[in-house]
Amino acid sequence: MRRDGFINWERFFLLLPVFILLLLAFALPLLAIVPEAFGGDAVGRFLRIFGSPVYRTVIWTTVRISLEATAITLVVSFPLAWLLSRATGAKGLLLGLLVLVPFLTSVLVRTFAWLAILGQRGLVNATLLSLGLISEPLPLLFSEPAVVLALVHSSIPMMVFALVSVLRRIDGRILLAAHTLGASPLRAWLGILVPLAIRGIQSGVTIVFLFTMASFIAPAFLGNQRQQMLAQVIQSEIETGADWAFAAALGITLALTATILVVALSSVARYLSRWQRPGSLRPALPQQGSERVDKALLRRPVAQSTQRLHVPAVLRFGARLVEPAYLGVISVFILLPLVVLIPVSFSAADVLIFPPPGYSTRWFETILGSQEWIAAALTSLRIGAATCVATLVIATLTVLGFGRHVRFQGAAEALVLSPLTVPSVVFALGAYLTFARVGLVDTETGIIIAHTVLIVPVVYLVASATYSSIDPWLSRAAASLGANPWRIFRTVTFPLLLPGLAIGALLAMLLSFDESVASIFLSNLSVKTLPRKLWEGIRFNTSPESAAVSVMLLGVTCVVVLAGMAFVLGRRKTARLTLQARS
Known part of the structure; x- marks a missing residue:
């Protein structure tokens, strides 16, 4: 056949x-990895990992930074994914390029750009000094916020791509229906749009969490000893060739930790999406002989919702500015690390300085x-x-x-x-x-x-x-x-x-x-x-x-x-x- x-x-x-x-x-x-990790003195290796406060701190730091970066990425990326799923024509093309170009740019390049932005003589400190808001450069580099910021910047395209495919299947008129029934925009998003997109959220969270758990470039460039992550320690062990078996044991630890947390996150997503399966809720059906329902309530005018529709002109004008303001901020955040490299690359200085003293x-x-x-x-x-x-x-x-x-x-x-x-x-x-x-x-x-x-x-x-x-x-x-x-x-x-x-x-x-x-x-x-x-x-x-x-x-x-x-x-x-x- x-x-x-x-x-x-x-x-x-x-x-x-x-x-x-x-x-x-x-x-x-x-x-x-398994025989390498469990061969020889396997018990001693894993006791060294889980019994040492240093490695326990590294594991906890890896989990904490990964969860922080994943949560921030989800919150920041969800509106962009929704706008991209509804955009057409030139707007859709521009939003697609906004997400695609950073995704196809090396993680090394994007991470290096943050050195030029957050350094003591970088863009942020230079701007604050020129405005007179600070008297000396701020220590922005080699900190946990710098690592999280770089991870979020690298993760946004992956989260957006995972969400767009699900959001495109959602009828956009549901938000209009919720608004006509009196729901605020935030309530409509959290109560309707987010539950409908839970499958895409689950996929995006899993992809981004695995990416951040395995990251070692951002903490190596932007963090310090207190922000060491497991992948960074593994890379260091392999590069120095000190102990391959111990590196394999660290790899097993990273894989098991990531698996356990991914399963936990997936379980939470399944719990939140249980209402999408009709059989999971099993609502109680009215029994024979039950009390009659007063249907007069259905014929009453919804006065409160009608009043909510009369929004002051100032609020309506502010609501129209939300989308352009968000797109402006997210565009600057995504593109700034790439754009700032251009003047720095033509700098006449011997070190990273922004703005360059000469070209x-x-x-x-x-x-x-x-x-x-x-x-x-x-x-x-x-x-x-x-x-x-x-x-x-x-x-x-x-x-x-x-x-x-x-x-x-x-x-x-x-x-x-x-x-x-x-x-x-x-x-x-x-x-x-x-x-x-x-x-x-x-x-x-x-x-x-x-x-x-x-x-x-x-x-x-x-x-x-x-x-x-x-x-x-x-x-x-x-x-x-x-x-x-x-x-x-x-x-x-x-x-x-x-x-x-x-x-x-x-x-x-x-x-x-x-x-x-x-x-x-x-x-x-x-x-x-x-x-x-x-x-x-x-x-x-x-x-x-x-x-x-x-x-x-x-x-x-x-x-x-x-x-x-x-x-x-x-x-x-x-x-x-x-x-x-x-x-």
């Missing part, structure tokens, strides 16, 4: 590459004339190109293998998406321990494999969404006319799937080029990627040189995003003109 041009037994061979990749390059590295292009000349920076950039380009090709091939085969009808598709897709649910630092630790045994550490091949594991789920989601929008009757019509599966794919499916694959290719290239965690763990001396080089530059040198590299990375990201948008819009315009010509 043929479905979508492929015979059922062929689906097995189409899905084989992704499951081999996940088994050998994802499951085995994760399993490798010069010497840092760009230094980078373009440095063999180390050029070699790191070429290495990242080679790895990104190879990762792009590998992820496109595997994701395309996976989409075609799943098709539209396959048994246990939900469980199989969960396996394909599983790399998104594991803290990246735990996977990087397992990859380091596994690849070290087969000689893949500090090699381009090892980094390409790790990047492919992390990026395949993202490309699959994009390609799958495009494939689901293709009319299945087109493939069936081609099959009924005698076309074989390969010809159907080449002439029907692939051309319709091409826009999604193009977007997936751009995402794969950018995500691989900017991927920091696996690159830092798996590269060192022989192979040094651009994120690795930038990591070392920021840690050991606070000159504007790193700002210049960050601006160049940001420019490449913007050019690629604009090129991808132009390609997709051009294909849509061509298709529209073709349809008009045929009609």
Whole structure:
């Protein structure tokens, strides 16, 4: 029996590459952590972790900062996700770019930008000093608020993307109905919109919480010894090579802590959404012989609600300013760390100062004339190109293998998406321990494999969404006319799937080029990627040189995003003109 041009037994061979990749390059590295952590003096390692007040403090700090960052991100991102889900035309495009561009910018770049903003000679202190509000610079860096601020800034795009898909399915007229019944905007949001979006909230909270739990870049750059997080300690143990078994035990601790808290958060979300399942509440039905209900109340005029509708003009004017004010503040918060890097990168000073005392292009000349920076950039380009090709091939085969009808598709897709649910630092630790045994550490091949594991789920989601929008009757019509599966794919499916694959290719290239965690763990001396080089530059040198590299990375990201948008819009315009010509 043929479905979508492929015979059922062929689906097995189409899905084989992704499951081999996940088994050998994802499951085995994760399993490798267990014997490393529990081998030898395992009891002593875990007693050292849980019996030492230092490591207990690190665990508590990790949990506290992650919960704080996740909660703040949810509150800040929810209105933006709602506005994006209702925006159309130019407004929708601008809001989409507002969220997309930071998401495709390296975490290293975004974190480094906060050094230029919060430093003693940074933007905030310079502004306050010039206004006469302070007499000496404030100690804004190397504090918990600085770490939380950077984590929230990095997490907003992930939270927005998780919420938008759910919010788009909510009828916006429910808020109007609540308002006409007398509910205030806050009550309508908290009582109606938030409960309806609880599934998206659950997904966003899980993704952001796992991301913040696995973060070590922000606390390493912006925190101090009191803000050390577990991922930071793991990275330090691996980098120094002091004790791999202890690093594995820390990885197990991080994974178990994250799992327990994610399960707890999911349980809370299920409890809050129980009213959405009609059988869970089981309201008591009126029994025979019960007292009659006085229906006269239904015919009474709702005087109080009517009075609430007569809102003073001042309040109505203030309500109209809420949305523009919010968009202005959130736009400044998202874009400021990226924009402030531009003048800093042209600074003539030797250290990070804002505003720069003078302007010069010497840092760009230094980078373009440095063999180390050029070699790191070429290495990242080679790895990104190879990762792009590998992820496109595997994701395309996976989409075609799943098709539209396959048994246990939900469980199989969960396996394909599983790399998104594991803290990246735990996977990087397992990859380091596994690849070290087969000689893949500090090699381009090892980094390409790790990047492919992390990026395949993202490309699959994009390609799958495009494939689901293709009319299945087109493939069936081609099959009924005698076309074989390969010809159907080449002439029907692939051309319709091409826009999604193009977007997936751009995402794969950018995500691989900017991927920091696996690159830092798996590269060192022989192979040094651009994120690795930038990591070392920021840690050991606070000159504007790193700002210049960050601006160049940001420019490449913007050019690629604009090129991808132009390609997709051009294909849509061509298709529209073709349809008009045929009609």
